Amino acid sequence: MIKYIVRRLLYLIPVLLGVSFIIFVLFNLVSGDPTAVLLGKNATARQMAELREQLGLNKPLLDQYFDVVKSAFTFDFGRSWATKQEISQMIIQGAYPSLTLTVPAFVFATILSLIISLVVAFYRGKGIDLFVRFMCIAGVSVSALAYILFFQYFFAYQLGWFEISGFEYGFPDFVPFIALPAIIFVLLSLGPDVRFFRTVILDEIYQDYVRTARAKGLSEVVILLKHVLRNALIPIITYVVIQIPTLILGALLLENFFSIPGLGGITLNALNSSDFPVIKAMAILSSVLYIILSLVTDVLYTFADPRVKLK
Amino acid sequence: MKGLVLILSVLLTLVFGCSKQNNFDEREINLVSPEKISGFDPINASDKYSGNEAGKVYEGLFEFHPLKRPYELMPNLAASMPEASKDGLTYTFKILKGVLFHDSPAFKDGIGREMKIDDVIYSYKRLADPKLSAKGWWVLDDKIVGLNEWREKYSQAEATNYDEAIEGLKKIDDYTLQIKLKKPYPQFLYALAMPYTFIVAKEAVEHFGKEFLNYPVGTGPFVLPKFDQSSMIVYTRNPKFRTKYYPSEGEEGDDKLGLLADAGKKIPLVDKINVYIIVESQPKWLSFMKAKNDLIEIKDVNIQQTLTPENELRPEHKEKGMRLFMLPMLDVAYFAFNHENPIFKNLKLRQAMNLAYDRDGANKLFHENTAFIAHGPVPPGLAGNRKEFKNPYSKLDLEQAKKLLAEAGYPNGKGLPEITIQTRNETVARQQIEFFAKCMDKIGIKINVGMNTWPELVNKVTKKQHQMYTMAWGADYPDAENFLGLLYCPNQSPGSNGANYCNPEFDALYSKATILQDSPERTAMYEKLNEMAALDVPWIYGFNRTDIYLTQAWLKNYKVMEFNHNQFQYLNVDLEVKKQLSKKF
Numbered sequence: 048m049i050k051y052i053v054r055r056l057l058y059l060i061p062v063l064l065g066v067s068f069i070i071f072v073l074f075n076l077v078s079g080d081p082t083a084v085l086l087g088k089n090a091t092a093r094q095m096a097e098l099r100e101q102l103g104l105n106k107p108l109l110d111q112y113f114d115v116v117k118s119a120f121t122f123d124f125g126r127s128w129a130t131k132q133e134i135s136q137m138i139i140q141g142a143y144p145s146l147t148l149t150v151p152a153f154v155f156a157t158i159l160s161l162i163i164s165l166v167v168a169f170y171r172g173k174g175i176d177l178f179v180r181f182m183c184i185a186g187v188s189v190s191a192l193a194y195i196l197f198f199q200y201f202f203a204y205q206l207g208w209f210e211i212s213g214f215e216y217g218f219p220d221f222v223p224f225i226a227l228p229a230i231i232f233v234l235l236s237l238g239p240d241v242r243f244f245r246t247v248i249l250d251e252i253y254q255d256y257v258r259t260a261r262a263k264g265l266s267e268v269v270i271l272l273k274h275v276l277r278n279a280l281i282p283i284i285t286y287v288v289i290q291i292p293t294l295i296l297g298a299l300l301l302e303n304f305f306s307i308p309g310l311g312g313i314t315l316n317a318l319n320s321s322d323f324p325v326i327k328a329m330a331i332l333s334s335v336l337y338i339i340l341s342l343v344t345d346v347l348y349t350f351a352d353p354r355v356k357l358k
Numbered sequence: 359m360k361g362l363v364l365i366l367s368v369l370l371t372l373v374f375g376c377s378k379q380n381n382f383d384e385r386e387i388n389l390v391s392p393e394k395i396s397g398f399d400p401i402n403a404s405d406k407y408s409g410n411e412a413g414k415v416y417e418g419l420f421e422f423h424p425l426k427r428p429y430e431l432m433p434n435l436a437a438s439m440p441e442a443s444k445d446g447l448t449y450t451f452k453i454l455k456g457v458l459f460h461d462s463p464a465f466k467d468g469i470g471r472e473m474k475i476d477d478v479i480y481s482y483k484r485l486a487d488p489k490l491s492a493k494g495w496w497v498l499d500d501k502i503v504g505l506n507e508w509r510e511k512y513s514q515a516e517a518t519n520y521d522e523a524i525e526g527l528k529k530i531d532d533y534t535l536q537i538k539l540k541k542p543y544p545q546f547l548y549a550l551a552m553p554y555t556f557i558v559a560k561e562a563v564e565h566f567g568k569e570f571l572n573y574p575v576g577t578g579p580f581v582l583p584k585f586d587q588s589s590m591i592v593y594t595r596n597p598k599f600r601t602k603y604y605p606s607e608g609e610e611g612d613d614k615l616g617l618l619a620d621a622g623k624k625i626p627l628v629d630k631i632n633v634y635i636i637v638e639s640q641p642k643w644l645s646f647m648k649a650k651n652d653l654i655e656i657k658d659v660n661i662q663q664t665l666t667p668e669n670e671l672r673p674e675h676k677e678k679g680m681r682l683f684m685l686p687m688l689d690v691a692y693f694a695f696n697h698e699n700p701i702f703k704n705l706k707l708r709q710a711m712n713l714a715y716d717r718d719g720a721n722k723l724f725h726e727n728t729a730f731i732a733h734g735p736v737p738p739g740l741a742g743n744r745k746e747f748k749n750p751y752s753k754l755d756l757e758q759a760k761k762l763l764a765e766a767g768y769p770n771g772k773g774l775p776e777i778t779i780q781t782r783n784e785t786v787a788r789q790q791i792e793f794f795a796k797c798m799d800k801i802g803i804k805i806n807v808g809m810n811t812w813p814e815l816v817n818k819v820t821k822k823q824h825q826m827y828t829m830a831w832g833a834d835y836p837d838a839e840n841f842l843g844l845l846y847c848p849n850q851s852p853g854s855n856g857a858n859y860c861n862p863e864f865d866a867l868y869s870k871a872t873i874l875q876d877s878p879e880r881t882a883m884y885e886k887l888n889e890m891a892a893l894d895v896p897w898i899y900g901f902n903r904t905d906i907y908l909t910q911a912w913l914k915n916y917k918v919m920e921f922n923h924n925q926f927q928y929l930n931v932d933l934e935v936k937k938q939l940s941k942k943f
Contacts, residue, residue, distance in 0.1 A: 083820045083852060084813045087404040089496040089834070092852050095820075097513060098491045130396035131571055132587065140587055196640055204644040211648060212641035213634060214589045306589045306636045308394075316394060321813035 048349070055342045059335065063119045066334040067327075071115045074323050075108070081321030085128055102128060115327060124328035129320040134328045137313055142295060144214050145302065145309030148225045149294035152232035157287055159233065160240035165271055167241070168248040179241065186238035194231050195304045203227055212306035228301040247282045251275045280351035288344040292336040386630035387913065387929055388651045390642055391591075394635055397571030398585050401485050401492035403553035406832070413923025414593050414631060415460070416556035416576035419451060419478065420547055421924040422836075425608030425617055425917060428739070429836040431547055434924065435473065435557060435577065437533075439547075446542040446875060451535045453478065458598045462575040462583075464565035470598065473557060473577050474532045481557045482527060483520055488513040494554025501546065502526035503538040520560070542873040544880075548835035553923050579626040579927040591633040595626055604915075604928060617915055620930055627915070627930035649943040652913040652931070656906035658786065661726040664908055669728060671908075678942045679911025679935070685918040687905045688739055688833035690732050690841060693779060693794065693898040694857040696824050701775070706766035708895040712751035713759035714801045715898055720793055724786065729901035734892035735841045737902040741876070742838030742884030749892040752899050759801045771802025780808040780818050780827040787828065820852035827856065830903070833920060838884040839872045845891050859896040912936035 082095040082102070099105050103114065118124050124134035167176045203209040209227035251257065252275055260270045299311035310329070317325035348355040393407045403412040421434040433439060437452040459470035482502075485492050486509045500506055503526030512518040526538040539546065549555060562575035572585045579602075580593035606621035620627060634651065636642045639659055646654040656664045664682070666672055671682040693715075695702035702708060717731045733749035736742040760770070768774040779794070781787040788807055795805035810818065818824045831854075834840050843849055846868050847860035864887060871883035892899070909916050914930040 080817055080820070081813060083816045085493075086491070087493045088831075089404075089493075089854060090852065091496060091499065094491070094495060094499075095852060097488055101489070101491055126568065130587075131399070131402070131568070132397065133568075137587065199640060200644065204648065207648075211644045211650070212589070212636055216588065304638050304641055306634065306638075306641060308587055308589050308635070312394065312637075319812050 048346070052342060052346070055338075055345070059338050062334060062338055063331065064116065066331060067115045067119045068112070070327050070330050071112050074326070075111075080104070081128065081323060084321045118324075118327065119331045122331075124331075125324050127317070127322050127325050129317070129322040129325075134324055137325070138310065138328065138332070141308060141310040141313045143216065144221070144225075144307045145295065145298070145311065147221050148228055148301065148307055148309065149232065149298055151225075152229035153236070153290070153294050155229075156233040156236035156240060160237055160244055161276075161283070163237070163241050164244035164248055165276065167245055168252060168275070169267060169271055171249060171252070180245075183238040183242050186234070187242075191231075191235050191300055194234060195228075195300060198227060198231050199304060212304070214305075214307045224305065224307070228298070228305045228307065232298060232301060243286055244279075244283060247279045248275055251279045254278070277351065281348055281355075284347045284351060285344055288340050288347070289337075291340050292333050295332075295336060383933070384630060385628045385931055385933065386632060387628050387653075387926070387931055388632045388634065389653055389926070390634050390636050390645070390651050390655075392637060392642065392655065394587070394637070395585070395591065398574035398582070399571040400481075400553045400556035400558065401490060401494050402571075403556075404493040409553040409923045410926070411591065411633065412553045412556060412574070413578070414580040414926055415574040415578040415582055416553070416558065417578045417924070418551050418553070418556045419453065420551040422551060422919065422921045423605065423608075424915075424919065424925055424928045425605060425612050427609045428741075429921065431551055434551070435478075436550075446544070447539045449537045449539070449546070450530070451478075451537065453533050453535070454600065455533055457577050457600050459559045459562070459577055460575050460581045460596060461598070462559075462562055462565075462573070464559065464562040464573075464575060470575070471559075471561075473559070475529050475535045476532075477557050477559055478535055479524075479527045479529060480520060480560045482555065483508070483518075483524070484558065484563070485554055487518045487520075489518055492554065494552065497549040497552060497554050501539055501541075501543050501549075503540055542875075544873065544875045545835055545837050545839060548837065551921070552835065580631060589635050591635075593631040593633070595629045599626065602927075612917075617917060620915060620928075626927040631926060646908065646910075647943075649910060649940070652910045653916065654908050656908055661728060661906065664906065665726065665728070669726075675908065679939055681909050681911065681916075683905075683907040683909065683916070683918045684728070685905045686730055686738055687903050688737050688836065688920050689830055689903055690735055690737050691729075691828070691830035691900040691903060692732065692735075693826055693828050693900065695826055695896065695898075696822060696856075696858055697860065697896065698822055698858045699825055701777075701825075704766050705894065706762045707768065707774075708898075709751050710759045710762035710766060710801060711798065711803065712895050712898050713753065713755045713762065714797050714803070715794060716754045716797050717752065717900070718754065719797075720790065721901065723793060724790055725901065725903065728904045728906060730904070732899040732902050734888040734899065735844060735897070736838045736884065736888040737833070737841065740833070740836060740838045740841070741881040742842070742888050744885050744889070747885070747889055747892070749899065751893070751895050756800055763801055763803070768802075771804065774803060776804040776806055777825050778806040778808045780810055780815055780824045782812055782815055783809040791828065819856040822851050822858060824856075828900075829856065830900075835921065838888065842868055842872075842884065842887050842891070845896055857896050861890070861894060861896075864890055864894075910936075911939055 082098045083090055086094055086098060103111060126132060127134055127137060163179060167179045170176050199211065203211045210223045214224045215221050257270055257275060260274055299315060302309040302311040313325065314329045391407045393405065395408055395411050398412055398415065400412050400416050403409045417435050419434060419436040420431045423430045423432045435453055435457060437454050440449040440451045442449050453475060457473045459473060461468055461470045465471055482498065484490065485494055485498055486505050488509050498505060504524040505526055508522065508524050528536040530536055557577060559575055562573065563570050566573045574582050574585060579596055579599050581596045582591065582593050585591065602625050604620040604623045604625050606618065608617055612618055636645060642654060643660050643663065645651050664672060671680065695708060697703065721727050721729050730738065731752050733747060733752045763771065779791050781791050788809060791807040798805050815827065819827055831841065831844060844854050845857065845859045845864060846855060847865045849855040850858040867883060867887055871880055871887060874880040905918050907918055912932045912935040914932055915928050919925050
């Protein structure tokens with residue numbers, strides 16, 4: 048398994064080279080010259096030329112690409128072109144609010160979805176199953192924005208149960224600020240999660256081994272929790288773990304509406320201001336996370352199913 | 359089970375029990391910034407919101423009078439208005455004595471030292487430093503004798519030498535500075551009131567290095583030891599702020615409005631300012647309605663929630679004592695033609711398109727009838743905009759438009775290719791172009807929408823890759839030159855003349871007018887330029903929008919101010935009123 052992990056980690060090298068190349072090509076071909084945006088509405092041609100020189104945009108393309116590759120491997124992203132802030136600091140500062148919001152909400156949403164899915168699988172075809180399926184479809188049919196606007200207006204403003212917006216660093220200061228967005232996050236996740244988990248569990252329920260278990264006289268609850276759930280874990284692990292990079296990159300809408308200074312807002316601002324170093328950092332970070340978490344998924348498979356061997 | 363109940367109880371207490379209550383005891387004001395603040399280096403404070411934050415901790419030699427209108431400059435760190443030579447090329451400035459920088463580890467023993475003329479020279483040189491690529495360089499570019507040469511000299515060097523003397527920035531003594539201009543620049547003093555030219559301390563810049571933008575060390579009324587990119591900025595009163603008084607004069611009527619009640623009192627009038635960064639409209643509005651903020655800028659969807667159809671404050675807000683402030687902005691929103699495209703050299707086509715645009719409809723739909731129809735590039739409120747002048751093409755006249763279109767060689771739009779208007783990829787921007795397209799369709803002109811991110815739009819305009827685009831321009835300072843320059847040929851793309859409009863007659867008069875000091879002669883020239891540009895319709899004139907602000911009853915001394923970087927030190931809070939009204943929120 049160690050060999051497998053090392054080999055998979057080595058895959059990071061070609062992936063980072065590829066990601067660097069794609070980011071570099073997209074930035075140079077699609078977004079064009081950033082200096083006009085960076086210098087503002089009164090920029091002169093001369094000033095733009097000087098800034099191009101300073102940012103290294105006049106260097107040969109190969110050298111510029113090498114700079115991107117270098118930062119991808121050293122994780123030294125330098126400073127933001129737009130805000131002049133240290134990018135590593137921006138990411139650390141932004142990751143904290145993003146994670147305080149998304150991690151507890153994600154964990155809670157996943158556990159709750161699994162419980163609901165097991166219950167509806169147990170009562171499949173009955174009233175409760177139909178009701179949950181209906182609610183899931185209704186839930187995913189309504190835009191996330193509608194939930195945010197309504198919950199913020201009703202629970203934070205009208206009832207005054209939560210803070211309307213803002214964020215404070217440190218526990219427990221942040222709790223009143225992240226409680227409502229976290230609840231919305233959970234509600235938004237329930238629809239797709241329950242539908243997926245229910246389907247996966249039902250796929251297992253009709254397998255031969257379940258019939259064997261029933262023939263042996265095991266109770267339905269034991270069959271569901273001990274046998275079905277365990278066998279359904281592989282697709283569930285894949286589904287859950289692959290979402291983790293998006294948690295770190297923030298929940299953009301929630302962050303914006305609740306004024307949570309997370310990574311979502313940082314990424315959006317960077318896109319709007321042609322801030323290439325920040326865009327590059329966020330893209331590279333998400334690629335690395337994706338690779339590492341795919342590896343984690345593979346390792347978790349071996350725990351979920353001893354038949355899986357990593358070679 | 360007991361443990362679970364305990365955990366749940368703690369969590370619920372944290373969630374519901376920790377909500378922040380409004381503060382009725384402390385003399386503090388709560389404000390909102392609708393944009394994230396990128397840092398506190400004055401040389402890069404290019405947008406209104408960064409400028410507002412910089413203005414709480416930094417100061418310039420001059421500031422705009424908080425009450426007088428039209429806008430009037432008054433000394434701030436300068437001891438008096440400068441002496442100018444007869445040719446308008448040499449200015450002598452005296453600065454206040456005894457002004458202290460904020461305490462900071464950058465100084466010896468952490469104690470802020472006195473600001474002297476070397477700091478002023480250093481701050482202006484810093485704006486010109488080629489290594490810093492300051493967004494504000496344009497205010498001094500090609501203005502001061504020797505400054506561009508100094509910048510040029512160090513553009514390729516390893517480091518910039520700040521000790522090298524510059525002819526145009528001459529220290530007479532520790533409190534006197536002489537500035538020599540290359541050519542008359544009547545807007546120069548305005549530049550010295552802008553955030554770009556706020557005074558910084560060399561020690562602070564050197565001590566904090568690249569992190570200087572996070573450690574503001576100024577001379578201003580409030581201090582902020584460290585800036586974090588969070589959702590809130592908290593300023594406290596500068597205990598060592600010099601003696602500065604609330605003005606005792608204002609505009610006519612200010613007395614009745616209570617704006618002179620604090621005349622002669624020492625400023626700042628509050629101990630603390632909290633600035634909340636709230637980008638979206640709904641949370642901004644709801645926070646204000648919960649009295650968590652004292653002042654809100656009303657935009658878009660919140661206009662309807664604020665105003666009656668007659669543009670008055672809605673009764674439910676009046677009942678809470680809220681006050682409404684509406685003032686025409688010094689701005690102009692327009693659709694620009696790219697005059698390098700041969701189609702748009704056709705004057706009659708431009709006139710026809712202007713006449714086909716239903717501005718009343720657009721005003722109702724997008725501005726709740728709060729905007730004013732623009733009749734030229736210079737907005738009302740500035741010398742150069744004659745009230746009586748009405749642009750004959752800034753009205754809806756479909757018959758005349760059709761006639762002119764036929765005379766232009768495109769009867770009912772036949773033969774005219776489809777025109778693409780570039781705009782930002784925002785819902786309202788798209789709706790505005792769609793409305794415009796519907797107007798043009800009535801005379802047979804087909805319009806497409808080109809949606810762009812902001813960088814894409816700027817790139818297309820600076821590289822002249824557009825047929826038309828939409829834009830709004832806000833004043834940098836209260837001078838028509840700032841708007842007329844948008845049509846001056848030498849400023850064409852990548853400069854601010856994105857329409858690439860060139861009219862030799864206009865350019866010649868612009869060159870003459872903009873070097874004159876404020877005078878009836880210059881005003882007459884500005885008026886001629888404005889009307890020349892109006893009749894030649896290089897743009898489709900849209901609107902001069904309105905600033906709408908709502909304040910809580912307890913916020914005192916507020917007056918809408920376009921250039922409000924220094925305004926916050928004059929604001930006050932009536933704690934009695936705040937306590938009384940608290941039950942209503």
